[in-house]
Amino acid sequence: MFKLRDKYAIVGIGxxxxxxxxxxxVRSLATEACLKAIADAGLKVADVDGIVSFNFNxxxxxxxxxxxxxxxxxxxxxxxxxxxxxxxxxTLAACAAIEAGLAETVVCFRAMNGRSGFRLGGGxxxxxxxxxxxxxxLGWITYPQAMAMWARRHMIDYGTSAEHWAEIATTxxxxxxxxxxxxxxxxxxxxxxxxxxxxxxxxRMYDICLESDGACAVVITSAERARDxxxxxxxxxxxxxxxxxxxxxxxxxxxxxxxxxxxxxKYLADDLWGSAGIGPQDVDVAQIYDCFTYSVLMALEGxxxxxxxxxxxxxxxxxxxxxxxxxxxxxxxxxxEAYIHGFNHVxxxxxxxxxxxxxxxxEGAEICLTTAGAMTCGxxxxxxx
Amino acid sequence: MDAPMTAYHGPLPVPDSxxxxxxxxxxxxxxxxxxxxxxxxxxxxxxxxxxxxLERPEWVEVSGKGRVFSWIVVRHxxxxxxxxxxxxxxxxxxxxxxxCRMTANIVDCAPEDVAADMPVEIAFRPITPEITLPAFRPxxx
Numbered sequence: 132m133f134k135l136r137d138k139y140a141i142v143g144i145g146x147x148x149x150x151x152x153x154x155x156x157v158r159s160l161a162t163e164a165c166l167k168a169i170a171d172a173g174l175k176v177a178d179v180d181g182i183v184s185f186n187f188n189x190x191x192x193x194x195x196x197x198x199x200x201x202x203x204x205x206x207x208x209x210x211x212x213x214x215x216x217x218x219x220x221x222t223l224a225a226c227a228a229i230e231a232g233l234a235e236t237v238v239c240f241r242a243m244n245g246r247s248g249f250r251l252g253g254g255x256x257x258x259x260x261x262x263x264x265x266x267x268x269l270g271w272i273t274y275p276q277a278m279a280m281w282a283r284r285h286m287i288d289y290g291t292s293a294e295h296w297a298e299i300a301t302t303x304x305x306x307x308x309x310x311x312x313x314x315x316x317x318x319x320x321x322x323x324x325x326x327x328x329x330x331x332x333x334x335r336m337y338d339i340c341l342e343s344d345g346a347c348a349v350v351i352t353s354a355e356r357a358r359d360x361x362x363x364x365x366x367x368x369x370x371x372x373x374x375x376x377x378x379x380x381x382x383x384x385x386x387x388x389x390x391x392x393x394x395x396x397k398y399l400a401d402d403l404w405g406s407a408g409i410g411p412q413d414v415d416v417a418q419i420y421d422c423f424t425y426s427v428l429m430a431l432e433g434x435x436x437x438x439x440x441x442x443x444x445x446x447x448x449x450x451x452x453x454x455x456x457x458x459x460x461x462x463x464x465x466x467x468e469a470y471i472h473g474f475n476h477v478x479x480x481x482x483x484x485x486x487x488x489x490x491x492x493x494e495g496a497e498i499c500l501t502t503a504g505a506m507t508c509g510x511x512x513x514x515x516x
Numbered sequence: 517m518d519a520p521m522t523a524y525h526g527p528l529p530v531p532d533s534x535x536x537x538x539x540x541x542x543x544x545x546x547x548x549x550x551x552x553x554x555x556x557x558x559x560x561x562x563x564x565x566x567x568x569x570l571e572r573p574e575w576v577e578v579s580g581k582g583r584v585f586s587w588i589v590v591r592h593x594x595x596x597x598x599x600x601x602x603x604x605x606x607x608x609x610x611x612x613x614x615x616c617r618m619t620a621n622i623v624d625c626a627p628e629d630v631a632a633d634m635p636v637e638i639a640f641r642p643i644t645p646e647i648t649l650p651a652f653r654p655x656x657x
């Protein structure tokens with residue numbers, strides 16, 4: 132279990148514009164986001180001695196970004212090979228590195244040309260090696276196709292329906308209308324949702340996240356140092372990473388997973404809440420990894436906001452809207468803000484806890500949950516101000 | 517009877533030291549998967565060590581019968597140049613009668629007729645002289 136409650140804090144955040152075609156190298160996006168985060172923290176590059184990222188062979192290496200920024204001596208420069216599950220892992224890893232004495236102040240980033248470059252939701256190598264030999268030749272290739280298989284099982288087990296997913300998609304779009312960073316700000320009605328194109332049953336287009344070019348970064352340092360910096364520190368109360376015993380060869384390999392009506396969060400929940408010393412009832416606002424509408428239900432159920440199978444009814448009747456009991460994805464999420472592989476959720480969490488979220492601000496927000504990942508492996512953090 | 521054979525342009529499986537008996541079995545029109553003698557469990561995808569016992573599994577022919585655990589209907593083709601004339605098509609997770617699950621297309625069944633727990637049986641879909649893909653069709657369908 133993560134044992135560093137409140138010892139480390141996020142002190143700076145930075146991001147590029149989120150676009151469909153950046154026209155830039157991924158490294159330059161990463162460097163821009165990192166420099167903005169360092170400046171936001173009131174620090175100089177010389178104050179940073181660690182850099183950590185995650186990627187799918189679609190990004191710039193951490194040490195390359197460190198080189199472009201002129202970091203003199205990066206004591207901890209690491210790239211995790213990870214999908215969406217990595218977005219909260221790298222921040223926990225930064226805390227661990229500082230605790231171990233490998234660095235004092237670490238910048239964490241995710242950068243990608245996710246629309247104009249390598250598209251995660253697109254095709255794959257046409258030679259099917261490893262576990263892919265049992266999936267790709269069947270025409271089961273993309274992440275929407277993978278997650279649709281999970282969503283169907285939730286429908287079978289619990290009677291979940293597109294009505295529930297429509298509530299999620301339209302709620303997050305409504306949040307995006309208050310977010311100048313969001314790629315999709317046009318209002319979406321339930322009719323718009325139901326009329327959107329069938330991609331892979333049971334998913335329509337608006338069940339599926341955006342594809343984005345862009346980068347996000349945060350700076351993490353000790354709580355003592357954070358108190359001398361310009362912004363209100365956002366403390367990392369708790370966190371967890373993992374997902375049980377049958378995660379398979381990669382995130383797509385769910386053939387062995389016990390049931391696709393739950394995901395990694397069922398296995399993370401005890402460590403997550405235990406590390407922070409709180410429970411779901413204490414969360415004021417949450418940023419849930421929404422690569423698909425359906426993944427939100429599995430996180431809510433797995434982490435105990437509701438019982439298994441009750442995620443659909445739970446999100447109805449305004450509960451997850453801005454003025455609801457549990458506001459979710461206040462910037463619009465991966466469905467409507469941008470898909471920076473879930474790292475944009477961490478930036479929104481920090482803005483909410485600083486009280487800097489403008490028209491999106493949840494009044495009095497003190498504790499924010501962030502999650503990352505949707506299938507067999509994931510990560511999560513509890514942040515507080 | 518074989519599933520309908522059409523010109524195949526999709527990803528080609530690359531058999532390896534763990535999977536060759538599976539693909540050789542399909543080529544011979546037999547569904548051959550692993551079973552761990554120590555735990556009695558059938559295993560798919562193939563492994564070198566059974567996670568339950570850490571023993572090396574044996575290869576056995578199984579009934580080829582099972583039930584649909586979950587399924588998708590692909591309507592938007594990705595990549596388009598390969599799947600544009602294939603959609604809509606069905607991919608399923610099938611729970612074999614022997615207990616483990618495997619992936620396959622569902623054939624000889626309209627997409628809207630696929631149902632949870634529908635009983636299915638193995639069909640064989642030769643795509644090259646070396647490779648035959650697994651498929652399932654409704655029993656009695």
